[in-house]
Amino acid sequence: MSHLSFNDVSLTYPARDRNGAAQLVLDRISLSLSTGEFVAVIGRSGSGKTSLLNIAAGFQEPSEGTVTLDGAPIDGPGTERAVVFQDDALYPWLVARDNVAFPLKLRGVGERDRRARAEELLELVGLPTAGNRRISELSGGMRQRVGIARALAAEPRFLLLDEPLGALDSLTRSRMQTFLLNVWTKSGSGALLITHSIDEALLLATRIVVLSPHPGRLAADIPSSFAADILSGTPAGDVRASPAFKRMHDGLIGLIHTASPEEELAA
Numbered sequence: 001m002s003h004l005s006f007n008d009v010s011l012t013y014p015a016r017d018r019n020g021a022a023q024l025v026l027d028r029i030s031l032s033l034s035t036g037e038f039v040a041v042i043g044r045s046g047s048g049k050t051s052l053l054n055i056a057a058g059f060q061e062p063s064e065g066t067v068t069l070d071g072a073p074i075d076g077p078g079t080e081r082a083v084v085f086q087d088d089a090l091y092p093w094l095v096a097r098d099n100v101a102f103p104l105k106l107r108g109v110g111e112r113d114r115r116a117r118a119e120e121l122l123e124l125v126g127l128p129t130a131g132n133r134r135i136s137e138l139s140g141g142m143r144q145r146v147g148i149a150r151a152l153a154a155e156p157r158f159l160l161l162d163e164p165l166g167a168l169d170s171l172t173r174s175r176m177q178t179f180l181l182n183v184w185t186k187s188g189s190g191a192l193l194i195t196h197s198i199d200e201a202l203l204l205a206t207r208i209v210v211l212s213p214h215p216g217r218l219a220a221d222i223p224s225s226f227a228a229d230i231l232s233g234t235p236a237g238d239v240r241a242s243p244a245f246k247r248m249h250d251g252l253i254g255l256i257h258t259a260s261p262e263e264e265l266a267a
């Protein structure tokens with residue numbers, strides 16, 4: 001089992017100009033994520049969710065504290081942590097298969113092996129016949145699946161997901177939530193999901209972390225069992241309709257309220 005840990009992580013952005021003030025965005029965050037866990041981070045806009053993910057990805061250095069992978073400090077991006085963004089960021093000049101195979105090419109995997117692995121991954125994400133299709137011929141949901149397949153190609157220990165379903169229509173988003181849950185279970189990785197949707201956090205996560213804004217502080221870290229219900233076959237609609245789900249949903253809204261009373265709530 002692997003562990004990705006934030007140890008007393010703070011982040012301050014410098015003042016934008018001479019008259020501005022430096023901005024403390026994350027304040028002493030300590031949080032650990034293991035493979036086999038799915039942690040969703042929720043909180044008001046500006047609470048530092050994306051900054052937290054960027055630090056885990058190695059795109060942004062913390063001002064204080066460290067992020068460690070199995071005890072060793074990370075000092076930049078690495079193939080053991082794959083990132084999926086809201087915007088799929090695929091290479092439009094490559095067909096779907098070559099997009100998925102790209103990280104393998106970087107690793108020096110031979111053409112035949114990368115092709116076979118890319119086909120396997122496309123099958124895993126439910127696109128067994130899309131290998132030769134151009135990115136422009138794929139729907140938004142299909143593109144996100146290709147993006148997820150590409151993220152899985154390097155066999156990362158952790159998937160860092162920044163609103164990966166945020167740009168999809170609500171029907172596609174619901175389908176993709178169940179899909180993402182299944183792919184995550186099969187991959188054996190750990191997942192860190194940034195989402196604006198409390199509903200999505202409840203359906204997918206084994207733990208829900210709430211950040212309070214200005215500066216971002218850890219307001220709550222709560223276990224959740226609805227993802228296990230979905231994985232054992234309960235339809236998402238039934239899970240959502242259960243009194244326990246509604247109670248937890250209301251509880252999280254209350255928590256975000258308490259953490260940021262002056263602001264409007266997430267949907």
Ligand SMILES: Nc1ncnc2c1ncn2[C@@H]1O[C@H](COP(=O)(O)OP(=O)(O)OP(=O)(O)O)[C@@H](O)[C@H]1O
Pocket residue numbers: 013014023025043044045046047048049050051052
């Ligand atoms: N590169 C940057 N330079 C200066 N300030 C930044 C930078 N990136 C983000 N910020 C500020 O840091 C704060 C946290 O931003 P961040 O994007 O991490 O929050 P978030 O919770 O993900 O927000 P949202 O839900 O709106 O995406 C915001 O006030 C933002 O304006």
